[in-house]
Amino acid sequence: MYKLHNIDGKAKRGELHTVHGVIQTPVFMNVGTAAAIKGAVSTEDLKQVKCQVELSNTYHLHVRPGDGVIRKLGGLHKFMVWDKPILTDSGGFQVFSLTSLRKIKEEGVYFSSHIDGKKIFMGPEESMQIQSNLASTIAMAFDECPPYPATREYMKDSVDRTTRWLVRCKDELNRLNGLDDTINKNQLLFGINQGGTYEDMRIEHAKVISELDLPGYAIGGLAVGESHHEMYRILEAVVPHLPQNKPTYLMGVGTPQNILEAVERGVDFFDCVYPTRNGRHGHVYTNHGKMNMLNAKFELDDRPIEEGCGCPACTTYSRAYIRHLLKAKEMLGMRLCVLHNLYFYNSMMEEIREAIENNRYSDYKAEKLERYNNGN
C-alpha cells in the first residue's frame, strides 16, 4: 500500500497506492466540505490546480444531501465527478464543534443537527456506515475531539474511549468492506492519535493504535488553540512512535510554515481550510508572503498575483482586476483567489517532495521560509 521512497532527516517522501490511484506524499488534501470546494471551484478545476486528494466532511454530507442519497447515486466519486482519491473525516470533529446538546456516552455521541436541530446519534459504527455509503478512498476513525485545554484526567478517559472506538471502527469497516453491495470494498481506515499536549499520553496512545496495523495514522486534536511551539513539540514526541512505513497525517494543519515544520518532523498528509477560506476573503499566498488583494496599492497593478505562477488566475488576470472584483463583491474574485491559493499549496507540496528526493529538505525549508517571511 504505502511505499517509502526516501527519508531526509525525518522528512518522508512516499506514495500511497489506493483503488483510486497513487498519492505522492507529502500531500496537501484540498477541502471540499459539502462535496464542493467553496469559492465556486469544481472537480474539473481541481485538476487545473494539481490537486491529488479531495477531502469531504462526513457530518455535512450526512445531514445534507444525506449519505443514503449519495450511496444511491453511486458514491461520492460519481456524485462530484472525481476519480482520484477522496478522504472523508469521521464526522467527529464537526459533531464536537458545530452541534449543540452533545452527550458523549460509551456507545457514541447524541447531538442536535446544526441545520434543523434534529436529534442524531453517531458512534463508531454509524460513522463507518456513513463513510462506507460515501465510498471514499480513505475513511477516518471516529474519535472524541477533547476540548482544549483539558485536564489529564479528562484526557485519559477520552483517549481510552477513542481507543475502544477505534477497535470498533476497524471491525465495522472490515464488515462493511466484506458486504456484496458496498461501493468501495477497498476503503482504507486511518486511526487517529489523541492525547492533547500531554506527551506521555500521546506516545502511549500512538503505541497502542500502531498495533492495530491500520493503513495510516493521523494526529488529531492539534491546532485547536495550543501554540505552534507546543504543536511542534508534540509532533517531535509522537511521530517517532507511529509507523514510519505508513502515512502520517496531521489533521487540519495549516499555514505554509506549519506544513514545512511538520514535514521536517515526519508528517506527510495535510489538510486545511486556509487556502479556500483566505481566498474567499481576498487573502492570497505567494512565495513572498501573504497579500491582501483588497489593498489600495493594487488598484493599477497589472501584474498577476504572483509572477510565474501557472494557476488559472495568474496566467490570465491582473491584481488590479482581481482587486476590482473583490471590491465589487463579484464571486469571480473569490474564485480566482481560491484557485491561486490551492495551486500555491499543491505546488509547494511538489517542491517539498522534490527537495526530500534530493536530500536537501532542510535547505529548501530554510530558503522557502526566508523568502516567505521576509518577502524577498
Place this chain on the structure above:
Amino acid sequence: MYKLHNIDGKAKRGELHTVHGVIQTPVFMNVGTAAAIKGAVSTEDLKQVKCQVELSNTYHLHVRPGDGVIRKLGGLHKFMVWDKPILTDSGGFQVFSLTSLRKIKEEGVYFSSHIDGKKIFMGPEESMQIQSNLASTIAMAFDECPPYPATREYMKDSVDRTTRWLVRCKDELNRLNGLDDTINKNQLLFGINQGGTYEDMRIEHAKVISELDLPGYAIGGLAVGESHHEMYRILEAVVPHLPQNKPTYLMGVGTPQNILEAVERGVDFFDCVYPTRNGRHGHVYTNHGKMNMLNAKFELDDRPIEEGCGCPACTTYSRAYIRHLLKAKEMLGMRLCVLHNLYFYNSMMEEIREAIENNRYSDYKAEKLERYNNGN
C-alpha cells in the same frame, strides 16, 4: 461594417465587422455588469459558452473602479482579458433606475451615486468620454429612459431631448475617436430609438435618427412594464423605419420567447440579465422549458440539466449534484447554472442564424416554441 447575409421574412442574418472581430447576428450579448459575469464566470469561461459579445455597464464601471482606472490599465478589453467585441451601455438606464435625487436638464442629468451618494453629473459628452476611456467596441448613445407609463406630452419632450443628445453624442465620439491618446479610435456609436408605446412617436423618431447614419440602432424603453403584446406591436411598427442594413438592437430583452418573436420582426442584437440572474437562483433554461433545480424531484436524478447539452455543467455534472450544491448554498451551484444558461442562449442564437440562412425561420420558431412551451 454591417453585411446582410440573408433575410427570411423580416428576420435578418447579418454580420458586423469591428476592430475586435466579426459579430454574427442575430446575437445575444452576455451581460457582465461590473466587468465580470455574475456567478463567478470569467472571460475564459465565456469562450466555453459560445459568447460573441460581452456587455458591460458604463455607470457601474464609472463609479467602481472608475473609468480613469480602466483607461490607465489599457481599457476594458485588457482589464477583463477579452479580445472579442464589448458593448457598453450609456449609463443612462442605470442613472434613471438606480440613482436618487435625479434632475434632468438640457445639459444632462444630475444625480447621486447609488454606492456612496456622491453627486455626479452625466450628459451626452460625459457618457461618451467614459465609454471612450473604457474603449469598448460599441458605445451606446446617452438617452433619457422615460418612466412607464408616460403621457404623450412628457414623451414628446423626452424624445426630442434624446434626439438633441444623440447629435451631441455623435459629435463628441467623433472628436474622441480623433484624439491621439484614445485607446479605441474605431469605437462605434449606436443610436437609441425612444417613444414608449406611442407608435407615431417611435416612427417619427426612428426616421430622424436614421438620418444620422450611425453604425447601428437600438430600440430602448421597451420591456419596462408594457405587455409583450404591446412590445411586439411597437417592434412591428418601428423596425421597418430603422435601416435594415444596420444592426437592430432590442435593449434588455429578454426571454427565449421574446427573442424568437423579436427576431421575426427584424431585430438582430439582444442582451438580458435573465440567463445569469435566473441561473444564480437555480432556474435553468432547456429546450423543454424552464426548470427549478431546487425541486425535490431532482434529488436522485443523475442526468445532466439537459441531455445532449455541450456546456461545462452538462458535460460533467448531474441534476442531483447541482441541486445539492444549490441547497447547500455552494457558489459552484450558481456558477454551473449560469454557465448552462449562457450556453443555452448562445446556442439558441446559433440555431436562429442557421434557420434564417436556410429560409426556414418561421418553422424553426414554431417548433422551438412548441417544445419550449409544452415541454415535449
